[in-house]
Each structure stands twice: as structure tokens, then as C-alpha cells.
Amino acid sequence: MSSSDCRPDYPLSSDLATRLKSALDAKDEERVSDLLCTEVRHVDAVIELANDDWMKDPAAQLPPAVLLGLWTLEYKRELTTPLGIAAARGHTDCLHHLLSRGADPDASPGGRGPLHEACLGGHTACAQLLLQHGAHPDLLSAEGLAPLHLCRTAASLGCAQALLKHGASVHRTGGTDRDTPLHVAAQCGLDEHASLYLGHGARVDARNGRGETALSTACGVARRPDEYARCLRLCALLLQHGAAADARDEDERSPLHKACGHAPPGLARLLLRHGANPAALDYGGASPLGRVLQTAACSPHAAPQHTLRELLNHGSPTVWPDAFLKVLKTCAPAPAVIEVLFNSYPQLRVSESWKEVIPEEVFQMHRPFYQSLFAVAHGPRCLQHLCRCAIRKWFGKKCFHLVPLLPLPKSLQNYLLLEPEGVLH
Structure with a gap:
């Protein structure tokens, strides 16, 4: 019934x-x-x-959504x-x-x-x-969720431990997305839960109904600053247990694609240091670098310029030069992103027509940078920049590793690694 x-x-x-x-x-x-x-x-x-x-009650006062015609056959x-x-x-x-009076623990x-x-x-x-x-540790709810799937807060760690002690399965999938308890821990940034499940044999690269691993899931939810530290610990834990840094979901998105959306740069750095491919393309043809550029203007808290640096210093392809105008239009409110990407080219032809895609208020807010950008249109880049590009080309995708080994002042190392300065030379 x-x-x-x-x-x-x-x-x-x-x-x-x-x-x-x-x-x-x-x-x-x-x-x-x-x-x-x-x-x-x-x-x-x-x-x-x-x-x-x-x-079922004609006398009931109908909710506003019903009066507007947005009704549904379901009710609470x-x-x-x-x-x-x-x-x-x-x-x-x-x-x-x-x-003690005989209540059914599974009712x-x-x-x-x-x-x-x-x-x-x-x-x-x-x-x-x-x-x-005698409560069943794997009893499924009407939504197909086991009790472990509902251990979604830090306070529920003791519950998860008790469930596992009484035989709950860490492999059970549940809900419409067929998540495992490890996926739930990843969604909620619960690194201690994840460690518990892995210690009880959870498969680190198990897939849910969307083809996501726990690592992919964790990278997709690392948005708010208060979530980030826990998420970084969780992702590091999963990688330490052998999680595939390049596992693709049903849309061919890798964890790096998701980390390059709204997450701070440390997550992309962690994935890249574990072998994530910075040139990977999803089904829509977007690369991780493309994801940074798509979200840069609406995610300033994530310091997208530093994520962009990580990608370029690990060998990510740059944007086709003819498409730079589109990048400028999308990322104009984030001039540090424009600077890092622009400095990855030895020389890029600057057109006066580019000014038309920069809103006037954005131009005035970041006037020193944009003035330096259009000043480049009247001559070649400086010799120091050309030397930087030559060294970066020689080091290739090992820039992140080799540049810090050079006997150079830290400021020059940062220059070689595309640290933004605020203006172009």
C-alpha cells in the first residue's frame, strides 16, 4: 500500500x-x-x-501555484x-x-x-x-536510498560507523542517480566519511548513473570558499587511494573540467600534479582552459587567472589567435585572465576594434591594464617577454617543474610562470 x-x-x-x-x-x-x-x-x-x-478537499484554499495554472498531480x-x-x-x-514495547525498527x-x-x-x-x-542496516527508502546514503553531515560520522559495524554495504547504489555512499560523501565534502568507506573497501572509481566517480563529483561541487578546504582534502584522499585523475563522465568531462569551473586554483593544481590531461576535450569540444574562460567573469573569488596559469604551465594549448576577440568579450571584467592568456603568446596582433567589445565602465575600472593592452598594438613585445616565451617553449609542459629549479630570483621565476603584473609590456 x-x-x-x-x-x-x-x-x-x-x-x-x-x-x-x-x-x-x-x-x-x-x-x-x-x-x-x-x-x-x-x-x-x-x-x-x-x-x-x-x-480531495473542495473547500481547501488553493496554493498560488495552482491558481496560476502551475499545478501538479503530486502533493506532499x-x-x-x-x-x-x-x-x-x-x-x-x-x-x-x-x-522495549516492541516497536518495529523498520516501519x-x-x-x-x-x-x-x-x-x-x-x-x-x-x-x-x-x-x-534489529533495524536493517541496508533498508531502502521509497526513494531507493539506504541509511548510509543519508549520512550527509559531519555529525553523521558516528551513524556511518555504526551502520558499517552492523554490516551495511559501502557498494550499494541508491536514488535516481545510483550514487554510492562514497559519492554522497564527495557531494557533501565529507573527507572523514570517505576515509571510513575506503577503509571498508569502497571502490574509489565506482561510477554513478551519470558516469561520475567520487573524484569527479567532488570537483563539481567545490564552489563556495567554506567548502573548498574540505573538498581539497577529500580529493587528495581519493587520489592517494588511486582515483583516476582523468576519469570521464557521460559528457566526457574530466574532474579537471569541473575543477576549472568555479573552484579555486589549488584543486586544478592537485589534479594536474596527479597527471590530469590539460588538453582533454568534452563532448562539446571544451577544454579545461575553455571552462576557465567561460566562468572567469562570474567567479572572481576562484582566482581564475591562477587556474589559467596552472593549465598553461602544465602544457595546455592556448586559444586560437583569431578567437582572442571572443575571449576579450567574455572575460573583459577579469583583466588578470586576459593578461595571463595574452602573455602566453610571443606576439599577438592587437586591433583597435577590440575596444568595442569592452564595456566602457569595465574599461574605466581597469584603465591602466587596457591602456597597456592597446599600446602593444603600436610595436613588438619587449625582449624580456620574447625570452620568456622562448624558455617556456623549450620547457613545454614541464614549466611548472623546471622553472623553479632555475638559479633566478623568485620574481623572475614568477614572471616565467606568467604571474600577472597588472599591465603589459
Whole structure:
């Protein structure tokens, strides 16, 4: 029987459901526990906490989306049990009371069992208690997710450890994307979870339904600064365990393609040092360098100029000269990106027509750089730059390794490695 057909013991309109919902909304944990332990008639009762099935109630006030015609045949209905509520709220004493009275640890009228709820909330003591009373460690929810798939926060590490101790599988795929627990850890930047799963035999290069490995997944979510440090540790861990730095997903995107979108430069550097191919093309014909240029203007926090340097210093092909005008148009608000790319050519013909694609406010904001760019149109590049290009051509894709070995001041080494200066010479 589906949840839509289930007749709850305590429907939404019942007195107990009303009082329980009020206590939950008020975060009155003592009252919640008291209601579950003293007023529910039997331990596996089905309680309805939400139901917006307006189609079955002509008197119901319709939501705005329905009035606008954006209606759907699906609706939200929340069915649960006392055990499910107690596990979700972390009420260990209440949970123990219900289990001692014979509550079913796997009851899931709403699609998720109590163990799922405990893991989602990161309540280790509740998860351990449920497992000790026979909860199935690999029970699937209505969405096809095992409890390990719901260990999505740092607080859930203890839950994951308890699940594995009781026989949960690190290889089980779940959900529409067929993710493994390692994929979930990668999505959430949970390096300790990933280490735990790898220690229990998780396959580091297992693929999900989109053809992604955990490394690919992690590189695709490293966007916000607060996520970055954890993501970098996680990716380093996966690479240490043999993750393929060039594994392609269903769109032929490598982890490096994803790291060159919005992530800070350290991630691209890590992948390149582990052999990622800077010249790889996805199905759309985009290279990692192309990904940097596509997102440079909208990701200034990611320091795209430094990611670009890493790629060029590891042998990435540059942009076809005739396409530089398109790059200028896309990346005009990020002049450091323009500078690094421009300096990767010995000589590039500058046209006065380029000024037309630079918005006036951008030109004025970065006036010294753009003035130096158009000054190059009237003569050749300086001898120092031409020497830089000759050395870089000789070193090729080993620039990142060989330049620091040269007996030169750090400033000159940085110059050879395309460190932006703010103006062109």
C-alpha cells in the first residue's frame, strides 16, 4: 500500500496530531517525547503530520501555484510513526521506551524508516539503538536510498560507523542517480566519511548513473570558499587511494573540467600534479582552459587567472589567435585572465576594434591594464617577454617543474610562470 492510500491511525485533523505538530513546531522536545510515550495508543501507530492534497478537499484554499495554472498531480503528505519522530529528533530515551514495547525498527509508512531519520539527523545514539534492536542496516527508502546514503553531515560520522559495524554495504547504489555512499560523501565534502568507506573497501572509481566517480563529483561541487578546504582534502584522499585523475563522465568531462569551473586554483593544481590531461576535450569540444574562460567573469573569488596559469604551465594549448576577440568579450571584467592568456603568446596582433567589445565602465575600472593592452598594438613585445616565451617553449609542459629549479630570483621565476603584473609590456 502506498503512502497516498494509507489510512493513518492519527490523521492530520486528530487531536493528538494537532498537539504533536504544535509541539514539533515550537521545538518543545519534552512535550514531543511525552506525547509519543504516553498518549499514542500503540507503538507502531501511523501519524499524519502534513497533507496538502487539495484535490480531495473542495473547500481547501488553493496554493498560488495552482491558481496560476502551475499545478501538479503530486502533493506532499507526511506519514510517520512514533519511532520515526523520536529517531528524527534524537530522543534516545523515548526511542528506547518504544523499542522495549516492541516497536518495529523498520516501519516506514512515509517512505523512510527510523534508521534513515536518525542518520539524516546525525543522531548516533539513536542509530546504534535501532541497529541493536534489529533495524536493517541496508533498508531502502521509497526513494531507493539506504541509511548510509543519508549520512550527509559531519555529525553523521558516528551513524556511518555504526551502520558499517552492523554490516551495511559501502557498494550499494541508491536514488535516481545510483550514487554510492562514497559519492554522497564527495557531494557533501565529507573527507572523514570517505576515509571510513575506503577503509571498508569502497571502490574509489565506482561510477554513478551519470558516469561520475567520487573524484569527479567532488570537483563539481567545490564552489563556495567554506567548502573548498574540505573538498581539497577529500580529493587528495581519493587520489592517494588511486582515483583516476582523468576519469570521464557521460559528457566526457574530466574532474579537471569541473575543477576549472568555479573552484579555486589549488584543486586544478592537485589534479594536474596527479597527471590530469590539460588538453582533454568534452563532448562539446571544451577544454579545461575553455571552462576557465567561460566562468572567469562570474567567479572572481576562484582566482581564475591562477587556474589559467596552472593549465598553461602544465602544457595546455592556448586559444586560437583569431578567437582572442571572443575571449576579450567574455572575460573583459577579469583583466588578470586576459593578461595571463595574452602573455602566453610571443606576439599577438592587437586591433583597435577590440575596444568595442569592452564595456566602457569595465574599461574605466581597469584603465591602466587596457591602456597597456592597446599600446602593444603600436610595436613588438619587449625582449624580456620574447625570452620568456622562448624558455617556456623549450620547457613545454614541464614549466611548472623546471622553472623553479632555475638559479633566478623568485620574481623572475614568477614572471616565467606568467604571474600577472597588472599591465603589459
